[in-house]
Amino acid sequence: GAVVSQHPSRVICKSGTSVKIECRSLDFQATTMFWYRQFPKQSLMLMATSNEGSKATYEQGVEKDKFLINHASLTLSTLTVTSAHPEDSSFYICSAVGTSGRVETDTQYFGPGTRLTVL
């Protein structure tokens, strides 16, 4: 149990384009998902908390108009990086917290991550 997938695993795009990253909980329902960013050799940085059916809560310093988050169902959250620039190149990781079933209910399970490169 507790499988979280992300798609795509790797994306390369041109500066100015938008990129959408999907995060899915495959075998459990997740009312809460988190989005993190990690630069090489640095710690995880929480970007936002996503709750199903409501607006995401962004951490201080994270531009909500640039990083659009949608949590439309109990198994899917998406992060869209709008007008991406080279400085947005990073490793984006989601996590999901299960509500019931075969997972511990207050535990974050991480997806495999999406490596974004903006040229």
Next chain:
Amino acid sequence: QKEVEQNSGPLSVPEGAIASLNCTYSDRGSQSFFWYRQYSGKSPELIMSIYSNGDKEDGRFTAQLNKASQYVSLLIRDSQPSDSATYLCAVNLLSGGSNYKLTFGKGTLLTVNP
């Protein structure tokens, strides 16, 4: 004072030895504690959660929690080269705000030498 502190290491142990990883946290009322392992270039994977004082064992891993001392540790017995990774301590701090939100330490890099 940092909220969740870990020794950044690197911690180097020989194969077969016990690796001891330590973590302290700031909020005395915190209830949920987690250890994650992160291999280079990969995302974190859950090793163990612990909620009550004392020890919790899972295979070669033992988590220890002492809420009075605001201290949580992870012991890895019979360390293997495949255990070489960064180990992240994560705490659901009372000051963290929303439910389930974790505050991570900066991680301890463990190297197990064959």
